[in-house]
Amino acid sequence: MMRGEGRTVVRIRKMQLKIVLVGERRVGKTSLLERYLKNHFTEEYTGTLGGRVYPTDLEVALDGDDIALAHIAFFDLMGEHSVRKTFAEPFFFGTQGVLAVCDVERPETLHLIKDWMDVVAKIAGPVPVGIAFNKIDRADAMAIGPEETAWLRKEFPTAPTFMTSARTGQGVEDAFSTIISRSVDAILAKGRASRSSRVFRQRILLFIAGRGNLGAAKNELFSEFKAVLPAQIMEELDNLVRLEALALDPSGTKTFVKAAEAPGTTRYWATDRGKRIAESPKGDELAIEEIV
Numbered sequence: 166m167m168r169g170e171g172r173t174v175v176r177i178r179k180m181q182l183k184i185v186l187v188g189e190r191r192v193g194k195t196s197l198l199e200r201y202l203k204n205h206f207t208e209e210y211t212g213t214l215g216g217r218v219y220p221t222d223l224e225v226a227l228d229g230d231d232i233a234l235a236h237i238a239f240f241d242l243m244g245e246h247s248v249r250k251t252f253a254e255p256f257f258f259g260t261q262g263v264l265a266v267c268d269v270e271r272p273e274t275l276h277l278i279k280d281w282m283d284v285v286a287k288i289a290g291p292v293p294v295g296i297a298f299n300k301i302d303r304a305d306a307m308a309i310g311p312e313e314t315a316w317l318r319k320e321f322p323t324a325p326t327f328m329t330s331a332r333t334g335q336g337v338e339d340a341f342s343t344i345i346s347r348s349v350d351a352i353l354a355k356g357r358a359s360r361s362s363r364v365f366r367q368r369i370l371l372f373i374a375g376r377g378n379l380g381a382a383k384n385e386l387f388s389e390f391k392a393v394l395p396a397q398i399m400e401e402l403d404n405l406v407r408l409e410a411l412a413l414d415p416s417g418t419k420t421f422v423k424a425a426e427a428p429g430t431t432r433y434w435a436t437d438r439g440k441r442i443a444e445s446p447k448g449d450e451l452a453i454e455e456i457v
Contacts, residue, residue, distance in 0.1 A: 189268070261348045262294075263293070
């Protein structure tokens with residue numbers, strides 16, 4: 166609360182998002198983007214050559230009164246498999262959200278979404294996904310039925326689905342606002358996890374530095390931090406060694422052995438740098454920036 170005024174503090178978070186649209190040719194990816202960003206639709210089909218980027222700036226409401234100011238780059242890739250193979254790395258690297266699009270008149274375009282998502286996941290890792298059943302204005306020609314729906318729920322059990330029409334605008338706002346909101350939430354959650362890891366990293370360093378010349382063995386750390394998974398402890402030990410805050414030798418000699426491959430009796434000592442950080446901890450000195 167703001168002192169003396171009884172008002173909630175509003176935080177503004179600035180971020181950049183990369184959201185990609187994937188799917189086969191002629192499913193309407195470009196048309197959906199044109200409808201969402203420009204409220205425009207044309208019956209004339211013009212296939213995307215290679216890829217195209219649509220930048221925009223949006224304000225996204227967060228929990229409470231907080232606001233995210235997001236600069237979003239929507240990537241629209243041609244639905245050719247050869248193009249996907251050639252440009253997958255630069256196109257999908259750093260992706261933070263995906264809207265996969267299929268054509269309700271062509272069931273095969275739904276099944277082929279899995280191939281697109283496999284490529285995205287291989288390069289970008291797990292990211293929020295939404296699936297748009299496009300051209301719903303042609304409901305009388307819909308060829309997607311219970312069999313396809315059952316397959317979809319098996320392959321993408323947590324992905325929200327949207328019935329969209331670029332022609333009429335039906336469902337378009339909901340599809341884009343949902344994937345944007347989920348992508349923003351995922352970024353914020355990742356930031357919270359990063360801060361939590363940094364705090365735990367600091368606790369390990371403080372414990373080992375407090376042992377002085379004795380240092381601490383890996384097994385001792387497992388006992389001290391029983392509530393934390395051993396894998397997380399070992400990951401942070403490796404991080405602290407890389408940050409030159411810990412060493413595997415009391416003299417501070419630089420050596421590196423992954424904690425997971427070292428015996429439980431392996432000891433760690435705080436380096437001069439580690440002792441300095443422990444005496445006057447600064448979060449940024451133990452920060453690890455994850456580039457995605």
